[in-house]
Amino acid sequence: MIVTVKQGSNPQQVKRLTDWIKSLGLDVHLSEGEKSTVIGLVGDTSKVDIDLIRSLDIVEAVTRIQEPYKNANRKFHPEDSIVDVSGVKFGGKHFQMIAGPCSVESEKQVIGIAEAVKASGATMLRGGAFKPRTSPYAFQGLGLKGLEILKKAREATGLPIVTELMSERFIDAFAEVDMVQIGARNMQNFDLLKAVGRLGRPVLLKRGLANTIEEWLMSAEYIMSEGNMNVVLCERGIRTFEPYTRNTLDLSAIPILKEKTHLPVIVDPSHASGLSRLVKPMSLASVGAGADGLIIEVHNDPPHALCDGAQSLRPEQFDDVVRAIDVMLPLVNKERG
Amino acid sequence: MIVTVKQGSNPQQVKRLTDWIKSLGLDVHLSEGEKSTVIGLVGDTSKVDIDLIRSLDIVEAVTRIQEPYKNANRKFHPEDSIVDVSGVKFGGKHFQMIAGPCSVESEKQVIGIAEAVKASGATMLRGGAFKPRTSPYAFQGLGLKGLEILKKAREATGLPIVTELMSERFIDAFAEVDMVQIGARNMQNFDLLKAVGRLGRPVLLKRGLANTIEEWLMSAEYIMSEGNMNVVLCERGIRTFEPYTRNTLDLSAIPILKEKTHLPVIVDPSHASGLSRLVKPMSLASVGAGADGLIIEVHNDPPHALCDGAQSLRPEQFDDVVRAIDVMLPLVNKERG
Amino acid sequence: MIVTVKQGSNPQQVKRLTDWIKSLGLDVHLSEGEKSTVIGLVGDTSKVDIDLIRSLDIVEAVTRIQEPYKNANRKFHPEDSIVDVSGVKFGGKHFQMIAGPCSVESEKQVIGIAEAVKASGATMLRGGAFKPRTSPYAFQGLGLKGLEILKKAREATGLPIVTELMSERFIDAFAEVDMVQIGARNMQNFDLLKAVGRLGRPVLLKRGLANTIEEWLMSAEYIMSEGNMNVVLCERGIRTFEPYTRNTLDLSAIPILKEKTHLPVIVDPSHASGLSRLVKPMSLASVGAGADGLIIEVHNDPPHALCDGAQSLRPEQFDDVVRAIDVMLPLVNKERG
C-alpha cells in the first residue's frame, strides 16, 4: 500500500501516521520528495482499513499494491481452479449448462423440466425453493418442501442441484444440496457467507446488484477464509441508469476475473435482462467473453404458456441455445461437460 | 395497475393474459382503442409480479397506480407516525441527534463519548458492536461484549442505544437494545427483516447502497407486515460514479419520502461521504431538506487523534453542529428532542 | 401515450389537462374507472413533452405507447437498413472491421497501419485528427492536417476513412470524409447532429457515456430528421460504479437495438475498457450479441512500443482477432465485408 501525503503537511502528523502504521505490525518505507512524501507500507496490509487512511486530513491518496484477497487471488494460485460439484466440473476447459425453472412449483413440473434440459445437455438442475422477493406479499417459494422436490428430481435424473439459501436458519437442510447459491441481495450478508464457508458445500456466488469486482472477490474470500475453496462466481447484471433491461450484464467482468482470480465464472443471462429473447444472444456473448458456463431459466408448464416471452425459455429454445454454443466452444478452447 | 398491450397483438394471447389476471382474483377493465389496448387491473394488485407481466411478449408497458406498500404508505396513514424509542420520539415536530463512536472499543471510550454527546444535546447513543466489513481479515467488532458495553453506557447516561444487527443468530440479544439498526448491506436480507419485525423493537432501516426509494419502502413493509410499525428510515448515501465521496448523499429522497410515507426519516452524513469535514454542511443541508434527525459518528480517544479528519467528529465539533442546527430548526417547524 | 390521473383529483384540473392536450392537436380517449382515470392520447404524440405531463400534480404516471423516434423505428421500417460507406456496407448480413490508430501522428504511421490492417481484413480506416481531451493542456490532435493525412492513407490503400468531427466550424472539411464520427461527449450536441444531418455523409454515432438507448435513438433521429438516413450506431461503454474498466460495455444494448431500430450497430471494444487485453474477448462477445461490426484501435509505431498493453492492439494481435471472428460469423449468419 502506498500512501501519498499532502504537500505542506505537518511533520508531526506524518510521524503519528507512520507510528500508527508500525503499531499495526507493518514496516514503513518513507520517500520524501520535494513536492510530496510517499509512505510505502510493507507487510500484510490486508487488515489495514484503506478508507480510514484515505479519510485522514494529511492524506492525498492511497494506492493498494497487494489486492485485499488472498485465497481468491490468481497471483498465489496461477492455475485455474476446478470446482467439482458432485462430479460436474467447473473451470479450466469445462463448460457447464445449468438449467431449470425459476420457482419450484411441483414434482411433476421440476422433473419434467429436468428431463428436458438434461436431454439437451444440461449437467445441473437449478430451481428456486426460497425466493427473494421485493414484496412481503408476493409468493416466497415452497421453502423446505421445494428442496424435497429438487432432491426427487435429482434422484429421477441424476442431475446435481443448485438452489438459493437465504437464511442461516436453513443451513442444515442445505447440507444435502450439491451446490448452495448465494443470491445477489445477500452477496454482502457476511454472516451467511461465513456459514456457507463452514458448511463446506460448493457455493455459487452471485454478484451483488451494485458491487464492484473487488467487493465480489472479497465476498468469495469470506467463504474461502472458512476453508471452503469451492466457489463459482456468477455474473448476473449490475444496476445502471438504463431502463430497457432490468440490469446491465457486465461481460467485461469475465476477462477481468480471469486475470484476478483462479475461480470459475459463469453467467446468468435470464435474470440480467428479464427478457427471454435476449437469452440466446447474451449466452453466445458470454461464451465469447470467456465464461465457464451458463445458468438459464427454463419452463415447460403449458397452463403458463402465458409466460412465453418472459424471462424463461421453453425447452426447445434452450436446446437451440445449447446447439449454438456447441459450435462456438472450440473457438474459446472449451468443451461442454 | 395499467397494462398496455402492444399494437397488433394476437387477441387470443390478450385473452390468455386477462384470464390469468382474473385467476389471481382481480377484475379486469379492458379499453380497446384504435392504436392500443389498455387493461386495467382492479383489486389488490400487491401480489402481482409486475416484472413478469412486463416481460410478456405482448406487453408494451405496465404502470402501477397503487404503490406496492400499504403499511408504510402515507395514503392510508396521512398523519406523520411518531416512533417512540424508550421515550425518544422520532417524527412530527421532533428532531433527534444520535451520536457515538464508529466501533465500540471499551467501556471507558463509550461512556466518555456518551457523556460528551449527551452534554451537547444527543438524545440517543450509537455504536457498532457487530461491524459489517468488506474484508474477512478486518476487525469484525466486539460482538456480544460490545452490546454489554453499550448497555453499561446506557445505564451511566440514560441514553437509549441503537446498534446494528447482522444475523438472525443474535436476535435474542437484541431484545434489550432500544433500537435495532439494519445496515445498508442487509436492506434486502428479507429473513432478517422479518425477524426484526417479529422482535418488535423499533428499527432503524438504512437505505441500501443501490436501492430505489420504492425498494426501501418495501423493506420497511417487510418489517411492518410482521406487526412492527416502529420503523425509522435512514438515508446514508447511494452508489454513483463520483469518486470524491464514498457515496452520494441523496437528500432529494427526504421530501419524496415525506410524500410517500408517514415514517420518520433521518440522515447519516458521516458514512455517506466518509469525510468528517463534510459532516457539518451536510447536516445543515439535511435539516433544510426536512430530515427528522441525524446520526453522527463522534470519537474522543486521544491515542487515535490520528483519526482527526476521518469520518468521526471530535466532541467539540459535534457540539458546533448541534448549535448550528438549533438556529435552523424553527425554519422547518421542528424542535430538538 | 397513456396518462394515469391520481385518485381524487379535481375534475376541473383533469378537464384543463384534457383541454390542453386537445390544444396540441391530439384526440383524447378518457376512461374513468372506480379507482383511477386513464387518459389516452390519440394522434402524433412525438411533440408532447412527457416530462411536463409527468410533473403535473394530478398525474400519477405517463406511459408511452409510441416510441418518440420515427425514422429510426423498426416498426415503420421492418427491414434492416444497409448503410453504404463508399462501397463498404453496414447492416444485414455484412460484418465490417474498422481499424486504425488512436491519433493520427504522421503519414508514415497511418499508411503503415492502414496497410497492415487491410491485409488482415479491415475494410475501413479510423484515426483521430480532432481529439476530445478532458484537459485543455493535453494534445488536441493534428486537426485539419490530420484529415489530410487520412485522405492520403485512403488514396494509398483504398480504405474509406472515418474520423471524429467535434465542431460545426469544420463541417466543410468533413464533406470529403467517407463517414463522420460523432463522439460520445457530443451525442447530445443537437446543433452538431443537425449539421451532420444536413451534410449528408454517413454518420457513425457513438453512444453517450450516460445515455439511455432511447436517448441514443433520439440523437439518430435528429440526424435522420434532416434527411440523412445513413446512420450507424456504435456502443462504446457506459459509465457505472465499476472502477476496473474505464466504462462498462453494454452488450445487451445490441439485441435491444436490433428490435427497436433498423439501423446497423457496431461495437468499440478498445475504448470501453481502455485495456488492450480485453479487446479480443469483448470482440467475440460482441459478435455473439449480434453486432454488425467492430471498430478497433491498432498501432504499429516501434518508438511507442511502450504502449504495448495499452488500449491499442499491435497489427498481429488485430489479425488474430479477425481470424477468430471469421470462425464465429457463420453462427450468427453474417459474413465479413
Added chain:
Amino acid sequence: MIVTVKQGSNPQQVKRLTDWIKSLGLDVHLSEGEKSTVIGLVGDTSKVDIDLIRSLDIVEAVTRIQEPYKNANRKFHPEDSIVDVSGVKFGGKHFQMIAGPCSVESEKQVIGIAEAVKASGATMLRGGAFKPRTSPYAFQGLGLKGLEILKKAREATGLPIVTELMSERFIDAFAEVDMVQIGARNMQNFDLLKAVGRLGRPVLLKRGLANTIEEWLMSAEYIMSEGNMNVVLCERGIRTFEPYTRNTLDLSAIPILKEKTHLPVIVDPSHASGLSRLVKPMSLASVGAGADGLIIEVHNDPPHALCDGAQSLRPEQFDDVVRAIDVMLPLVNKERG
C-alpha cells in the same frame, strides 16, 4: 504523479517507461522496494495522459498528486473568487437568486415574470431562448428572437440576463448577454468551451449528467485557459438508478468544490428533480450545504396554470422560498445580493 509498477516487471520495460516519461520533459524519482517499484513524476504533469500510463501492462496503479486543473485550483488561489456579472457578485459572502421562465415565450410573459421575481429579491433573470431538447420534433425555443426579448426584459427591469448558448454559430449574439450558460449536455463540448473562453463574458457552467467533479473542473479549466476567469459552477443533478426524481441532486459536491476550487457554486433545484414541490426543501438544503446562490424556474402565465405542480414555481411560491432563505443565510455567513 506516482506510478506503481507491478511486481516482477521486466526491468527493461520499466526503463522504457522512465525514458518515455523523461522525453516528456519530466524528472523521475525512482524508489525500488522489495515488493514494488514506485516511480515519482516530478514537474508539470498536467499534459501526461494518466489513462495511457494506467493501461500499460507493467503498471499496477497511477496516483495523481497534483490536480490536473491549475487556474481553477484553490491551491494556487486560496481566496474565493468573486465573479461580477454586470454588477451582480457571485462568491464570498454574496448569495444570489436567479429566476425566470423555463422558455422565453413572449415579451409580456418574460417582463411580467422578471418584475415579479425582482420584487421578491431576484438579482438576475434566466430564460431559455435556445432549448436543448431530446427530440428533434419538440419546440426548440425562439432562438435569436428569444434573446431580443430577454434584452428587453433587462431594459425594463435592470436585471442582468443569463441564457444558454448551444452552438458556436451564435456566439456573436451572446456578446450582449450578461452571462452565458453552458448546459449539462455541452459540458464536454470542448470547442464550445474554448469559444466562450475567448468571448470573455461570465459563464455559468452546468455539471454534465454523468460527469465527475474533476471533469467538471477540467471543463472550467478549458474556459479559463483561454483567459476567461469568470466561471460560476452550477450543480443540477446527476444521473443515477433512482427513478422518482429525474436526476439526483449531489449536494455533497458543494463542500467538496469549496475545497478544490475558488470558483463560486450555485444550485439549480428545479431541473434536478423536475418537481416544483421539491424546490423549496432542496433550496434550503443547498444553502445549508454552502451554495453561493440558486437558479430557479418561475412562471406566471395564467393560460398555462395547467403547469402548476410542474418544474416551475409561481411567483408567490418563489417569494416564499426567498423569505425562508433570508432567515437561513446568517447561519452560513452569507448575505443576499
